[in-house]
Amino acid sequence: MAIDQQSASPEPAPGYAGKRLVRGFSTTGGFVVTLFLTFLGLLAITFFIGRVIPIDPVLAVVGDRATQEQYDVAKIAMGLDRPLWMQFIAYVGNVFTGDLGMSVSTGRPVIEDLSRFFPATFEMATLGILIGCALGIPLGVTAAARQGSWLDQAIRVVGLLGYSVPAFWLGLVGLALFYARLRWVGGPGRLDIFYDGLVEPVTGMILVDSLLRGEIDIFWNAVSHIILPAAVLGFFSLAYIARMTRSFMLDQLSQEFVTTARVKGVPERVVIWRHAFNPIRVPLITVIGLSYAGLLEGSVMIETVFSWPGIGNYLTTALLNADMNAVLGATLVIGAVFIVINKISDVLYRVLDPRAR
Amino acid sequence: MTSPLLSVENLRVSFPTHTGRVEVVKGLTFTLGRERLGIVGESGSGKSMTGRSILKLIRKPGQVTADRLEFDGIDILSQSEKQMRAIRGARISMVMQDPKFSLNPVMTVGEQIAEALVTHQKLPRRDVQARIIEMLHAVRINDPERVAKLYPHEVSGGMGQRIMIAMMLIPEPELLIADEPTSALDVSVQAQVLDIIDELVRNKGMGLILISHDLNLVSRYCDRILVMNAGQVVEECAAGQLENAQHPYTKGLLAAMPVINETRDELPVLDRTQWAGT
Structure with a gap:
């Protein structure tokens, strides 16, 4: 029936994806309800885990x-x-x-703590995943398009390094080289000490807040501080994304419809991006979503090395101090992040894959 | 027959394996005018590889050599990738086997047909649309405006194959290679699809290479037949002369076909001893 409705409308305008997006939301049918129920389940799990662990609050x-x-x-x-x-x-x-109760270790309400720590992680993770996608996807596609070439080998080595290099080591080496030796980037922390606390937090993300206030020098200082830890995080997601992209692409490039495109005389660049890459956007979203959610959990290693006041650090400290309210609060936030990212991927599937509609 | 559309001499296609290069096409020679040529053979006889090597679509590490592989005076083997792209689709096209796999699942039918056209001709958007509708009509699709907006998973196999034909014929090529165009289809729609190919090819005076394993089908729709086995042509004859075939392999194939109203305890099986080890 949906098909009939579609044919009744005039030919699809270029802004068709927008319409699909709206339909993606509406066909999810009770999007908010499922979101709420999932969240309730998450609450139940965190609550009962909090009660059964042998710590007396x-x-x-x-x-x-x-x-x-x-x-x-x-x-x-x-x-x-x-x-x-x-x-x-x-x-x-x-x-x-x-x-969310009071935190025993910081003496502040947990919600207040989270609103300070989570944006720091969010900012770094978002920048990290952007770096990971911006480099990882083209690298993976290139590797697959030139399978077996030296470029492919090099990209695979990068992917392997991303799996095997310890995060703290890469962070330390990065700091030693780019901060201590070359002075290209700012050191640990989110800002230089004399900028600290100058911007009134609105979102808690210094990059955003400083721009909102028009404090360009603070913005650039924050950039110089965030770029290295975000690049380290980005490297790990890059490695993962590039490997997955490569294997998805190899799978697609051996499909018959790719040969069909070549038979039509379509240029190789179009064959690769339009015919082979477009169908893999859906599985890629899963990979990127999971990778992003992983970064939003906060990386204790990276946060410790870069003195980054993020949620990974907060959660670890709370755990060590048996600070149950803080642990539950942070777990809840991380769980909520996973739920939201999953929901966003669900909607994007429907937008990008006609078979899923 | 004037100068042939396609002339192939000693075409060889080989692939490396653990035990050395294996030739899947071993010295194929034929010429084709604006006529309908059928290539018949069993699985693995090299029919499809022949079709693909004419389009220079054998991917590495596969290797194609020939003393002569000329299309309309153009030496295919010496063409660059870029030059080949101008030939593929525009002058030589190919209908593939199974529309389930050979149509892009995330592009609408209309987008895919349009791509085949605009790759070779710059046309205003409205003209492209009109040509698509006209072409879909030509392959007997009712309601082409609606079908053009469908995705491949929303159409049946027979319709998918007609869409494939529309897509491959819209740039008006001079040679169409149909690589088992009906093997994936129901028997009931096979004839319909072949009739469409036949009609369009005749009307436009194109050359056709129909690759199939179905002798009857090929003899019905072609002027001339090549019978291939193990990478070689074993028999070449006019379609009507099939019953006079000389080669034991062809005779074996013909004998293996059951005839209606006939009682045979057992159909003969091909004697494969002479091809053992291939």
């Missing part, structure tokens, strides 16, 4: 020298004497009102 608050009375008072105040399901409902209610 009361003890973490009152300290181990508290008397039994103090302990009981705190336990009741925290609502931990109630049945588990009531606690869960209260927890869900709190989460939806933006209350």
Whole structure:
């Protein structure tokens, strides 16, 4: 039936993809509902994991020298004497009102901590995945188009390095070379010390905030700080993306319809990009989405090496301090990121692949 | 017959294997005018490779050599990739076997046909559209405006193959190679598709190479038949003269075909001993 409706409309305008995007959203049918249900499932899992691990949240608050009375008072105040399901409902209610509890280790509300730490990771991961895609996809396509050539071999070596080089080592070497020796980039941290705290956080992403405020010199300083860690992250996703792109492309290039395109006399560049690459956009989105979600989890190694106040660092510190509210909060954010990225990929599938509509 | 459209002399196609190069086409020689030539043979006899080497589409590490491979006076083997692109589609085209695999799954039918045309002719958008509709009509597709907006997975096999034919004939080539164009189709639509090819080829005075393993089909739609086996032509005859075939292989093939209203306990099997080891 959808076909009939389509034929009734006049011939597709160039901006057809926009229409597909809208349809992608609407055909998802209760997009928001599924999103909500998935999120609820995530909440349940994080909550019960938080309750079954052998850490006493009361003890973490009152300290181990508290008397039994103090302990009981705190336990009741925290609502931990109630049945588990009531606690869960209260927890869900709190989460939806933006209350994730207090962090024991930082002494601030967890939500506030997350709104400081997550944008730092988000900024770095986004830049990283952009670098990874911008270089990884062309490299993978080139390698596949010239399978067996020295270029292909070189790209495969890069891909192999991306799997085998430790992140902290690459980060340290990068710092030693580009910061300490060549002075091309800024050092650890998000900004030079004298710029720190000058920009009022709006989104929490310094690159965005500084531009919003029109502080161009702060922007460039932030760029000089973020470029190296983002490039290191980008290198790892580049390696992965290039390898996957190469194997997807090799698969497509042996398909009959690619030969059909050659029979038509289509130039090789068009054969590769239009005929072989377009069909692999869907699996590539899966690869990129997973890779991006992985980066958004925060890389503890990279964040530690570059003194980056990101979510990976925050989560690790919280875990080591038995700071359960912070752990649950950070886990929730990471889970939510995965859900959102999955949903975005779902919608993009429908836009890019007519067979999935 | 004036100067031939295509002349092939001693065409050889080989591929490297672990045990050395294997020739899949071993010294094929034929000429083709603006006529319909059938190439028949069993699987692996080198029919498809012959078709692809005429378009210079044998990918490395495959190797094509010939004493002569000329299309309309052009030496195919000495053409650069760029020169070949001007010939492919525009002057020699090929209908492939299975529309399920040979049409791009993420482009609409119309886009794919348009591409075949605009690769060789710069035309205004409206003219392209008109030509597509006209061509789809020519391959007996009703409602071509609707079909042009469909994706390949939304059309049937028979329709897919007619779309393939439309796509390959829209730049008006002089030679069409049909590589088993009906093997993937239902028997009921095979004749329909071949009738369309036949009609269009005749009307435009094109040359046709029909590659098939179906002797009957080929003798019905072609003027001349080459019977190939193990990379070589074993028999060449006019389509009507098939029953007078001389070569034991051809005779074997003919004998292996059941005839209606006939009672035979067992159909004869080809004696393959002389080809053992190939």
